[in-house]
Amino acid sequence: MRKNSIFTWIVILLSSLVLLFILAPLAGMFIHTGKAEFLETIKDKEVHQSVWLTLWVSFAATLLFSIGAVPFAWLLARKKFPVKNFVQGIIDLPIVLPHTAAGIALLGFISRDGFLGKIASFLGINLVNHPAGIALAMAFVSLPFLINASRDGFAAVPERLEKAALNLGASHTKVFFTISLPLAWRSIITGFVMMFARGMSEFGAVVIIAYHPMIAPVLIYERFSSYGLNYARPASVFFILVALLFLIGLRLLSLKRKEKYINTDAQTD
Amino acid sequence: MLRLINISRKLGDFALKDINLEVSDGQYYVLLGRSGSGKTQLLELIAGLGHPDTGKIILDNEDITKRRIQDRRVGIVFQDYAVFPHMTVFGNIAYPLKLRNEPKKSIAEKVEKAANAMNINHILERNPEKLSGGELQRVALARTLITSPRLLLLDESLSSLDTSLKDDLKRLLRNLNKSGQTIIHVTHDYGDAISLAKRVGVIHNGRIIQDGSVDEVFNNPANRFVARYAGIRNFFKVNIVHENGLSFGVTEHNIRFKLNGVSAENNSLLLVKSDAITISNQEHEGKDLNTIKGKVSEIIPSEFGLEVTIDAGDLFFVNISASDRQKLCLAEGNRVWVNFNQKDIVVINGT
Numbered sequence: 001m002r003k004n005s006i007f008t009w010i011v012i013l014l015s016s017l018v019l020l021f022i023l024a025p026l027a028g029m030f031i032h033t034g035k036a037e038f039l040e041t042i043k044d045k046e047v048h049q050s051v052w053l054t055l056w057v058s059f060a061a062t063l064l065f066s067i068g069a070v071p072f073a074w075l076l077a078r079k080k081f082p083v084k085n086f087v088q089g090i091i092d093l094p095i096v097l098p099h100t101a102a103g104i105a106l107l108g109f110i111s112r113d114g115f116l117g118k119i120a121s122f123l124g125i126n127l128v129n130h131p132a133g134i135a136l137a138m139a140f141v142s143l144p145f146l147i148n149a150s151r152d153g154f155a156a157v158p159e160r161l162e163k164a165a166l167n168l169g170a171s172h173t174k175v176f177f178t179i180s181l182p183l184a185w186r187s188i189i190t191g192f193v194m195m196f197a198r199g200m201s202e203f204g205a206v207v208i209i210a211y212h213p214m215i216a217p218v219l220i221y222e223r224f225s226s227y228g229l230n231y232a233r234p235a236s237v238f239f240i241l242v243a244l245l246f247l248i249g250l251r252l253l254s255l256k257r258k259e260k261y262i263n264t265d266a267q268t269d
Numbered sequence: 270m271l272r273l274i275n276i277s278r279k280l281g282d283f284a285l286k287d288i289n290l291e292v293s294d295g296q297y298y299v300l301l302g303r304s305g306s307g308k309t310q311l312l313e314l315i316a317g318l319g320h321p322d323t324g325k326i327i328l329d330n331e332d333i334t335k336r337r338i339q340d341r342r343v344g345i346v347f348q349d350y351a352v353f354p355h356m357t358v359f360g361n362i363a364y365p366l367k368l369r370n371e372p373k374k375s376i377a378e379k380v381e382k383a384a385n386a387m388n389i390n391h392i393l394e395r396n397p398e399k400l401s402g403g404e405l406q407r408v409a410l411a412r413t414l415i416t417s418p419r420l421l422l423l424d425e426s427l428s429s430l431d432t433s434l435k436d437d438l439k440r441l442l443r444n445l446n447k448s449g450q451t452i453i454h455v456t457h458d459y460g461d462a463i464s465l466a467k468r469v470g471v472i473h474n475g476r477i478i479q480d481g482s483v484d485e486v487f488n489n490p491a492n493r494f495v496a497r498y499a500g501i502r503n504f505f506k507v508n509i510v511h512e513n514g515l516s517f518g519v520t521e522h523n524i525r526f527k528l529n530g531v532s533a534e535n536n537s538l539l540l541v542k543s544d545a546i547t548i549s550n551q552e553h554e555g556k557d558l559n560t561i562k563g564k565v566s567e568i569i570p571s572e573f574g575l576e577v578t579i580d581a582g583d584l585f586f587v588n589i590s591a592s593d594r595q596k597l598c599l600a601e602g603n604r605v606w607v608n609f610n611q612k613d614i615v616v617i618n619g620t
Contacts, residue, residue: 158349158351160349160351161351161353163351164345164347164351164353164409165353165364166318166338167317167318167338167344167345168344168364168365168412168413168416169339169368169369170339170365170368174368179353182355
């Protein structure tokens with residue numbers, strides 16, 4: 001009993017140190033940001049535009065790619081196919097790639113000479129230095145979060161429920177939209193929020209694709225490299241606060257939906 | 270009428286083999302088998318949740334072997350009910366009707382009718398998480414029956430219910446069958462089979478090893494496995510000897526069974542039902558009576574009263590009442606005789 005207690009205290013101490021490591025730099029940044037500088041940054045039109053661009057482009061990228069990523073996640077959860085492990089490895093690849101390298105790879109694909117770049121040029125869009133290009137860079141590095149979380153969500157839906165729906169006359173499409181998707185919704189939303197947040201914070205891949213228009217991480221870097229730490233700090237604080245507000249809002253929305261569903265595992269396993 | 274013709278299906282290491290079965294209209298057919306025997310896989314093939322590698326499934330003279338699950342009109346109720354947790358009871362029962370785009374008014378009327386029949390009209394607005402096992406089972410039944418299935422398949426539908434709920438649901442299923450609904454019910458519970466089935470099949474290792482009326486199957490089990498299902502615990506492997514014009518089955522421990530007029534071969538299995546055996550403190554005489562001396566090794570409570578184990582070299586298991594025990598002054602260690610008529614011996618040849 002005494003041994004356990006000491007062990008628990010050691011774990012609490014170690015956990016506190018890890019937590020402190022995350023919170024201390026953020027707290028330091030907040031403390032060292034003067035009120036006047038912060039208020040000035042809030043009024044700065046360039047900062048506004050940059051934060052807004054980051055938010056909407058990341059959100060749009062997440063929303064757009066979820067149209068393909070969510071059914072893909074269902075496929076990975078439900079179907080067996082010969083190269084499944086290989087495909088799973090490809091999905092996780094953007095997580096381990098250096099993000100600047102990902103940006104370089106993507107640039108070759110979306111520049112005017114690249115496959116997608118040619119198609120975009122045909123439609124009159126130059127993806128480089130364009131919000132669409134930024135969205136692609138954000139999606140490239142953050143897609144694994146949505147796919148993996150959604151896949152786990154679909155895998156947790158008991159197959160019996162899908163079989164029962166088929167037996168009651170539902171087509172496979174109906175089963176997906178009326179049973180699988182609503183029951184995996186919780187995990188999909190979690191994946192959505194994670195992809196959105198990861199896309200929003202992306203710097204390496206985006207800076208290769210588009211220095212301008214500037215998303216918030218690029219703006220912060222630009223202010224730091226041109227004017228120093230004191231100029232970069234208020235913009236960072238503002239961006240963190242806005243991002244936090246957005247994330248909390250999304251979380252609350254998903255929590256409201258969560259309450260409507262129950263955990264089916266106990267009943268059906 | 271449902272006919273399964275030479276159905277085989279391989280599933281990993283397990284296979285359903287040469288399943289042939291006929292279930293007539295209005296039948297209550299119970300397929301009895303242990304877990305892993307293939308009974309659920311067979312139900313899923315009939316429902317269309319899988320397809321056999323070989324063989325045909327004929328329903329009402331139509332070959333439905335390759336027909337889409339949605340077009341078969343075969344309803345299945347799963348062991349775990351599979352009630353949709355994100356819908357209310359109403360939503361669950363209305364689900365198949367909504368798929369057919371029926372008008373709202375018609376859906377409401379049909380759901381109410383189905384709920385009334387299952388006695389669940391008071392819980393229509395509830396979420397499944399708040400329902401008991403019995404209620405969930407009724408919701409699953411109502412949801413399936415609202416599709417007017419030609420055939421109702423029940424997968425271990427009573428196994429997770431307590432005794433009182435089980436009895437209620439059995440009554441409901443019997444009434445449903447009386448109203449003309451053809452039912453195939455798979456279970457591992459011999460009691461369910463006895464109380465519900467008009468006809469019973471026993472499935473083991475992917476094969477139906479016996480099929481017939483309840484009496485036929487349980488009074489003349491085809492092998493040891495079926496006999497165990499019939500509650501028979503007294504098995505004796507014997508060799509046949511003939512002395513003075515009489516036949517005897519002799520066990521490894523030299524217990525002799527009179528087998529006059531019974532056709533038996535060497536290595537036959539003799540079965541004696543526990544309730545066909547009586548215990549006495551004295552030896553009884555009788556032309557057709559087997560009387561074997563042994564020692565009471567254990568007396569334990571059982572669902573029939575008391576189960577007495579008598580060691581006569583081989584073990585005999587006998588059911589008696591508490592008053593029988595008093596009359597016989599029965600205690601562990603007593604010397605007693607077990608008595609049973611030779612007509613109560615069932616012989617399974619070629620084991």
